Amino acid sequence: MPDVIRNGAVTPDAWTFVGLGEGFDAAAPLPTGAIVVPLAAWQAQREALLARNESIGVWLAPADDAEALRGDLGRLALIAVQFPKFTDGRGYSTAVLLRRAGYQGELRAFGDLGRDQLFYLSRVGFDAFALREREDLAGAIASLRDFHETYQGSINQPAPLFRRRETAGTTR
């Protein structure tokens, strides 16, 4: 399995993603182990999956509503948000909604993503990233710090610059 960037470091990944191909049947039997299932499969087989007593993850497609997981946020070890095309920015709002609802587990962005998206992704609450295959992950980590300062508040820094500036009591 390809490595991922997690908490600012390149780490091996133990999760198996299920149902990424076309025509996945949400009711079909699921493999054992640490799996990440599509929202539809989670909704169809929730009880059975919870009964396994294993770490379970759910992945959301761009159109999936984060609200559907509201009651389960404490039960999921991973929520992964798919970006089939990096120009489809719905996943950024999905991340904000999940974090705002109190989700504290791993929030992973995966799909058509490169290092140039890392900074924004990390700001909206993602803490893990599975990038395009040819990305040099070790090099990409530097892009988590493309900017030293930001104006607006977001998930990883809720206080906008004007609040922090006021606390600092200076305009530097």
Add this chain to the structure above:
Amino acid sequence: MYRYDNYDHSIVADRVAQFRDQTRRYLAGQLTDDEFRPLRLQNGLYIQRQAPMLRVAVPYGMLSSEQLRMLAHIARKYDRGYGHFTTRQNIQYNWPKLEEVPDILADLASVEMHAIQTSGNCIRNITTDHFAGVAPDEHVDPRVLAEILRQWSTFHPEFAFLPRKFKIALSGSDQDRAATLLHDIGLHAVRNESGELGLRVIVGGGMGRTPIIGHVVRDFLPWREMLTYCEAVLRVYNRHGRRDNLYKSRIKILVKALGPQEFTRQVEAEWEFGKGSPSVLTDAEYERIAKHFTRPAYELLPALDPFYVEALADSRAFTKWTERNVHAHQVDGYASVTLSLKKTGLPPGDATAEQMDFVAGLADRYSFGELRVSHEQNLILADVRKRDLFALWLEAKSQGLATPNIGLLTNIVCCPGGDFCSLANAKSIPIAEAIQRRFDDLDYLHDIGELDLNISGCMNSCGHHHVGHIGILGVDKNGAEWYQVSIGGDQGNDAALGHVIGPSFAASQMPEVIEKLIDTYVDVRTEEERFIDTVKRLGVAPFKARVYGSREAVHA
């Protein structure tokens, strides 16, 4: 005007470094065209017909003379010696080299400028009234809130990949000079009965293929909630705006599909989470920004300057210019001046490096070293002593910047069109020029009076043809360039969309078509009636009859 502190400098410097590295990786083949495109667009860089085109942000149209000199320097060093001011108060260069763009951005950063989010599916340059801070009908100087919006929207992490571009305009006066009814979000700064500052929020206006006047979603939003409310609007749009069809992806289509009521309900529900969050603005922040927009050191002057009055009596040409290009000011003895970039024979909105340097000098000598870009693609000196108007006029004339046509037919708003823009259906600049040539009699032009003529080279409407009293749209018919004409559009408080008068015309017919529209108006107008008033009173029919009546138009 707003000056950067170390935070602003650091953020822009990081952007220059980031884009330099992205360009390097692209040229080294590490980024594909598809991967690089949105990155360069968010830095204002298009690949056009001739060469790349770089659009530089002029936040809410404000420039210092130092910045304008840098724009001139860039035109000379990296381009062909000129730039084009746009209908969104920005400037574009048509001939930069991709490899040199990081250097251009570094030069811009040295004078507190950038090209951030001047294109791409993100929040674009915030626009406002070009007479902000000096207009007599102003209640609130919109530039403070505009700068707050600029900072908030710059690199907003959640809204960099929206379904489509997103434009916000702000106005703080009786007359809406910022076309707020035709933006994705339009904000009117207002005061309620207790004198508190707030915003009327309008969402879902826009031009393009489906022109729509925006809907008021909130009559009075306390100003401290400006950012939380805008975030709510954008979050609803980012999640639910259409992404399957380019032509249906603007927020106006979402508002229309949901209905303004349901859309508003969703926004208000989302806003519940933002209210009271750290993003609520503070008085301290407002005051910090407002310090940058204090009044310059105006002199105590009489309302009427004797020298100015004398010059008016002496020179008819000067008087004509003051009638069109000089505007009322809040302070006695001062006026605002429009330097026209609409001289016949030159592409509307274009300025040479020499002209930019020259205008920078004028700003230094006559207007506290600052100027503005108007959405009608002219330059404005906002704070000129009336006593200096005659001297300023003589100087401006020497550089072809004193065409007395502001508000008149030849002050044509015109996009770059087929000469430069790869999206164009038809050329627009030669049409503007042909019309300007047909109406070269200044007395006649003044007699025709106020008239907005706007030209776009395609449905994207960069030339704002929908809101021109006369609007011209380039259309493609089997590979040939044709022009569709509409009348009755208007901007400002009475914003209205024009009505197409009938089948389109070939380029060569256009001056004659405009002439017939004007003849109709001159024949049937009442005293004091402007062209647009006549159209509103009589409708399209008499104009249509005149244009198509005598000779069948060549239908395409």
